[in-house]
Amino acid sequence: MAHTSHLLAQLLDLFAAGLLLLSFAMLSERRTQRLVTLFAWQGAVLFASTLLVAYSAALREVYYSAALTLILKVIVLPWILHRLIRRLGAEWDSELLVNVPVTMLLGLGLVIFAFGLAQPISTLAATITRNTLGIALAVILLAFLMMITRRKAVTQVIGFLAMENGLFFAATSATYGMPMVIELGIALDVLVGVLILGVFFFQIREQFDSLDLHHLETLKED
């Protein structure tokens, strides 16, 4: 039994590392469509790790939230985003404000910061996933960084969704997930949010002929 739980903990660490790796891949990705694919992969890794947590803790609720992750983050949201991108014609390079090596270095700094921040918290936690809290925090911060360094509306939404992935992972790793009602609420929020933002994209493009958000900074025409 001890051997199995050790193996499970190692596998969870591996999935956590996979999430972090995918976050960095997203940070360095220029093409919007590939970004969505990477987001779907992140969802898939999240699903696998949640399933593992559910198995190791034998909690039925966590199984439900794993299923929710699979449906929402691996299938529905990437599908909506792909459709949106194709209809907006925004498949190509997304404008980066900072070049990739600098972004990656910033990301590295964020990871160190997140690890340092999580160290004292994770010593208090009693779950088998306590080591991964730092990684979850790092995933959230990296998604923040991605939102800051991108200019296009679509990539900002993907960054927002990636941040939600990180929060979800933090919740499962620190406390075996949130109560079911809250989780359902968040899932619905995210889904509706993406649908509304999809409408916004078309409005922004109609107004400014582009999805570049710096047009929104000026309040009126000169």
Added chain:
Amino acid sequence: MTWYLRPAGEVLLAIAAAPLAAPLFAGWIAQCRAWMQNRSAPPLIQPYRMLHKLFQKEVALATDASFLFRVTPYVLFATMVLAAAIIPTVATGLPFAQVADAIALIGLFATARVFMALAAMDVGTAFGTLGARREMMIGFLAEPALLMVLFNTFLLSGSTALPRLVETYRAHPSLIEPSLLFAAVAFLMVLLAENARIPIDNPATHLELTMIHEAMLLEYSARHLALMEWAASLKLFNYACIGFALFLPWGIATRATSNGLGLVIAVASLAGKLIVAGAALALIETLSAKLRIFRAPEYLATAFILAVLGLLVHLLLGGQA
């Protein structure tokens, strides 16, 4: 009386087997690539035929070629063969590995690179110089990334020797190390860049402006060219074997299993790994497009940062386990 026969035999095996197998690996990759790109594939032994043909031709030297230009192919080939003797390809009990660790291995690759760049500049053609400069740029970015990847694995085994690393893995078969995930991705990126494969360089290019590796070979002919090509395929083989030793060490014969059966298993698993790795490399090259040369620093910086992240993850996750 026979105390020296066994190590001598092992050295001979390492020195002879790797150069003989390396063109086969290159041929296999070329074949996979042709299949995936809907072309009719060249036969598996095409690289051998190429070498055979080149060895029979007469050498044409540029009038300005110096001693350095003529000696470089031999230096290059010798360093690659020596590197092959250090890497634990089928067995960990290598005589050479006791004196040369993985950092010496990187030094060997660097020596080869410097000689190659100098020889390319020696003749004084524009393309040779261009290729040499590009090669040095990529080399100086790829080397720290490779070192960081190796440090990741050194942290696990507590030693800079590759055989010790393999033996550490074999002693703990159920060990899953998340930091190696980062290191493996970084290593793959470095492997592609260092061996003039597609995201950075196209090994089959005939367009001078995009050349890196090929530009340095333009002035070579006959047996010199043959040795250069052979050394290039040997380098790819060596990198693949380093990758297996670092990340997929299953089947490599350790001190305990270094008998007849163990070696047969080791050779069979090596062949299997090479077949899969060759197909995977061909797939990557088919799916990805060549990067602009100015994107290469970005690509290699990513590899470096991933390797550093591996170290960080090891300190966070592995430090408490």
